[in-house]
Amino acid sequence: MTENILEVQGLTKHFMLDNDTVSRIAGKTRTLKAVDGIDFFIKRGETLGLVGESGCGKSTTARLITRLVEPSAGNVMLEGENILDFNRSQMQDVRKKVQLVFQDPYSSLNPRKTIMQILSRPLEVHNLATTWSEKRHRVLELLGLVGLAEEHADRYPHEFSGGQRQRIAIARALAVSPELIIGDEPVSALDVSIQAQILNLFRDLQEKFSLTYLFIAHDLSVIRHISDRVAVMYVGKIVEAGGVEDIFERPQHPYTKALLEAVPEADPDKPPPHLVLKGEVATPIDPPPGCRLCARCPLADDYCAEVSPELRDTGDGRYVACHKV
Amino acid sequence: MAETVLELDDLTIRFKLKRGELTAVNGVSFKVKRGETFGLVGESGSGKTVTARSIMRLVPTPPGEIVRGKVLFEGDSVYDKSDQEMREMRGKKVAMVFQEPMSALNPVFTVGDQIGDALRTNLGMTKQEANERVVELLQLVGIPSPASRLDSYVHEFSGGMRQRVMLAMALSCDPTFLIADEPTTALDVTIQAVILDLITQMIDRFGMSLIFITHNLGVVAHACDTIGVMYASHIVELGDKRELFKNPQHPYTQGLLNSIPRLDQQSKYLTPIKGLVCNMMSPPTGCKFHPRCDHAMDVCRKEIPQLKEVAPGHFAACHLHN
Numbered sequence: 001m002t003e004n005i006l007e008v009q010g011l012t013k014h015f016m017l018d019n020d021t022v023s024r025i026a027g028k029t030r031t032l033k034a035v036d037g038i039d040f041f042i043k044r045g046e047t048l049g050l051v052g053e054s055g056c057g058k059s060t061t062a063r064l065i066t067r068l069v070e071p072s073a074g075n076v077m078l079e080g081e082n083i084l085d086f087n088r089s090q091m092q093d094v095r096k097k098v099q100l101v102f103q104d105p106y107s108s109l110n111p112r113k114t115i116m117q118i119l120s121r122p123l124e125v126h127n128l129a130t131t132w133s134e135k136r137h138r139v140l141e142l143l144g145l146v147g148l149a150e151e152h153a154d155r156y157p158h159e160f161s162g163g164q165r166q167r168i169a170i171a172r173a174l175a176v177s178p179e180l181i182i183g184d185e186p187v188s189a190l191d192v193s194i195q196a197q198i199l200n201l202f203r204d205l206q207e208k209f210s211l212t213y214l215f216i217a218h219d220l221s222v223i224r225h226i227s228d229r230v231a232v233m234y235v236g237k238i239v240e241a242g243g244v245e246d247i248f249e250r251p252q253h254p255y256t257k258a259l260l261e262a263v264p265e266a267d268p269d270k271p272p273p274h275l276v277l278k279g280e281v282a283t284p285i286d287p288p289p290g291c292r293l294c295a296r297c298p299l300a301d302d303y304c305a306e307v308s309p310e311l312r313d314t315g316d317g318r319y320v321a322c323h324k325v
Numbered sequence: 326m327a328e329t330v331l332e333l334d335d336l337t338i339r340f341k342l343k344r345g346e347l348t349a350v351n352g353v354s355f356k357v358k359r360g361e362t363f364g365l366v367g368e369s370g371s372g373k374t375v376t377a378r379s380i381m382r383l384v385p386t387p388p389g390e391i392v393r394g395k396v397l398f399e400g401d402s403v404y405d406k407s408d409q410e411m412r413e414m415r416g417k418k419v420a421m422v423f424q425e426p427m428s429a430l431n432p433v434f435t436v437g438d439q440i441g442d443a444l445r446t447n448l449g450m451t452k453q454e455a456n457e458r459v460v461e462l463l464q465l466v467g468i469p470s471p472a473s474r475l476d477s478y479v480h481e482f483s484g485g486m487r488q489r490v491m492l493a494m495a496l497s498c499d500p501t502f503l504i505a506d507e508p509t510t511a512l513d514v515t516i517q518a519v520i521l522d523l524i525t526q527m528i529d530r531f532g533m534s535l536i537f538i539t540h541n542l543g544v545v546a547h548a549c550d551t552i553g554v555m556y557a558s559h560i561v562e563l564g565d566k567r568e569l570f571k572n573p574q575h576p577y578t579q580g581l582l583n584s585i586p587r588l589d590q591q592s593k594y595l596t597p598i599k600g601l602v603c604n605m606m607s608p609p610t611g612c613k614f615h616p617r618c619d620h621a622m623d624v625c626r627k628e629i630p631q632l633k634e635v636a637p638g639h640f641a642a643c644h645l646h647n
């Protein structure tokens with residue numbers, strides 16, 4: 001199975017900041033390059049992990065792929081077709097194939113609706129169940145799939161813990177029998193003991209329904225656990241992508257290496273976190289030309305400061321954006 | 326052996342709320358020695374922050390109430406201090422870095438005034454002296470060109486820099502004891518590594534004691550000497566870091582360590598703790614962990630287990646050790 005369910009080409013989102021104080025004082029519009037020309041693909045049935053520090057553009061990427069935000073440039077090819085050319089009714093079909101699960105289990109569920117109503121909604125929108133008993137039957141089935149019980153159907157979101165709410169959000173995504181689920185930090189807000197339950201649930205469901213995942217997280221051990229392949233993002237760019245073993249055992253990009261060294265492992269006998277990068281994460285607002293890592297990279301030279309490195313295929317399914325690799 | 330600087334003895338704190346009562350901290354006892362780093366870990370809502378704030382008498386009363394127990398700092402009961410003595414302790418000896426830097430920093434003051442203010446009131450410095458000291462402190466915590474940052478406001482800083490300003494402020498009065506409540510949780514790993522390194526350096530340099538609160542077991546594994554594990558208002562296990570990681574004795578600690586995905590290998594499934602996080606408004610009877618514990622026995626549903634020494638310096642509160 002080598003078919004790519006999703007292929008993203010030159011995907012770009014620039015936000016124009018023309019109304020904020022700094023821009024007004026400076027008298028010019030500044031550009032926030034949230035996502036700046038990224039390429040990646042996801043094979044059917046696999047999990048692509050997207051990892052990067054806060055503000056690097058992970059959520060924006062998720063929103064662009066689902067057209068919750070319109071891209072400034074680029075293509076989003078779903079099963080070979082560019083969904084950016086799609087009309088409303090074609091997008092309706094896309095929403096049946098691609099579902100999003102968000103980080104915040106508290107704000108993503110309507111507090112005034114029962115779980116029954118929340119899970120019935122997608123069934124109604126996509127005409128998947130018409131009669132009350134059909135809906136009820138499917139909702140109870142969905143609750144079972146995510147490890148909740150029948151008695152939960154008539155309760156409201158506030159009666160559930162964070163982990164349970166995330167189960168409900170996953171059930172809602174499953175309601176339309178999607179092919180691709182995008183999880184935007186779906187376990188980041190959960191306590192470790194609960195996070196492990198939800199990660200196992202993601203695994204089970206993938207197996208049961210041959211799902212494909214784009215799994216976004218900032219926690220590297222979560223990414224290692226869940227992914228088949230990994231893409232590493234830094235300030236709007238993908239700096240490295242490849243198989244999970246390659247990325248974690250043989251990282252090539254200076255940023256990936258630094259990231260892995262900075263993670264404190266939950267084992268006092270492992271080497272302590274080590275800092276290779278100096279300074280702060282670069283800003284995506286009017287970034288200077290050249291490599292985004294330039295100011296922090298121990299290998300940087302004048303050329304890095306002038307020319308932004310392209311993501312290159314380095315063979316064996318690996319991609320790296322660095323002049324020194 | 327170094328002397329004990331801080332001692333919590335049977336500390337019990339309750340909140341009286343409209344919806345009912347909630348015991349946030351329940352019979353918590355531990356000691357911190359001079360120069361020691363004590364890590365407090367546990368799930369969200371387990372009582373870590375309330376424990377930490379109680380040391381500084383910063384738990385709001387009402388709705389909070391100290392039901393039992395004491396907090397001894399350098400041998401003196403914190404809750405018997407006069408307001409004047411309390412100001413002395415907060416200003417000169419014990420400093421706290423909060424979970425949310427923005428809630429502790431004032432948005433309308435410049436960074437220079439904010440840190441300098443404490444120096445002038447607590448240490449009686451002049452404006453000029455205070456400014457010089459602030460520049461020194463900002464330099465110490467790694468803020469580039471500190472002199473030019475005196476007139477900046479905190480909202481102009483990134484999360485990592487705000488956390489450094491917090492740290493500079495905490496260090497401004499040369500505290501001998503630092504309480505850091507999730508100082509790196511909101512930060513990215515590369516910045517977290519910088520802040521952790523900075524805190525470790527400060528401790529080595531000034532011989533400070535530290536209470537480090539976090540739910541990140543990776544962070545405690547490297548930043549702490551001794552670890553206390555909290556579950557639903559109780560300390561359930563306490564001991565040397567290495568001992569705790571290599572030889573955990575409480576089923577909750579064991580479950581926690583098994584739940585973490587590993588960075589050095591991939592496994593198909595994780596081993597989570599079953600069940601839900603404890604509801605603090607209506608906790609289970611006996612051992613609060615019993616609904617989630619694979620070893621639960623009859624006695625677990627009836628009696629709250631007390632901390633017992635299971636190996637030298639290693640304590641666990643579990644009926645399996647009776």
Ligand SMILES: Nc1ncnc2c1ncn2[C@@H]1O[C@H](COP(=O)(O)OP(=O)(O)OP(=O)(O)O)[C@@H](O)[C@H]1O
Pocket residue numbers: 340342347348349367368369370371372373374375376385388389540605
């Ligand atoms: N001012 C307050 N009024 C009422 N209840 C409170 C107050 N402060 C804390 N609590 C309650 O006390 C319990 C312990 O809270 P605490 O903030 O100590 O948890 P924590 O372990 O620090 O959690 P986290 O990891 O989320 O920071 C919680 O149930 C919380 O809701």
Ligand SMILES: Nc1ncnc2c1ncn2[C@@H]1O[C@H](COP(=O)(O)OP(=O)(O)O)[C@@H](O)[C@H]1O
Pocket residue numbers: 015032033034052053054055056057058059060061284
């Ligand atoms: N609607 C918006 N307007 C302006 N800037 C935005 C908007 N949405 C996101 N951004 C900015 O784009 C960058 C990437 O954000 P995001 O994709 O949310 O990052 P991540 O999910 O990786 O933390 C950030 O600098 C963020 O502030």
Ligand code: SF4
Pocket residue numbers: 254255291292293294297298299300301304309321322323324325
């Ligand atoms: S291109 Fe240059 S600055 Fe960028 S990561 Fe490679 S070596 Fe470092």
Ligand code: SF4
Pocket residue numbers: 575576577612613614615616618619620621622625630642643644645
């Ligand atoms: S006291 Fe009983 S329920 Fe509690 S942790 Fe020990 S064995 Fe489990």
Ligand SMILES: [Mg+2]
Pocket residue numbers: 058059060184185
């Ligand atoms: Mg995000």
Ligand SMILES: [Mg+2]
Pocket residue numbers: 373374375424506
């Ligand atoms: Mg807290």
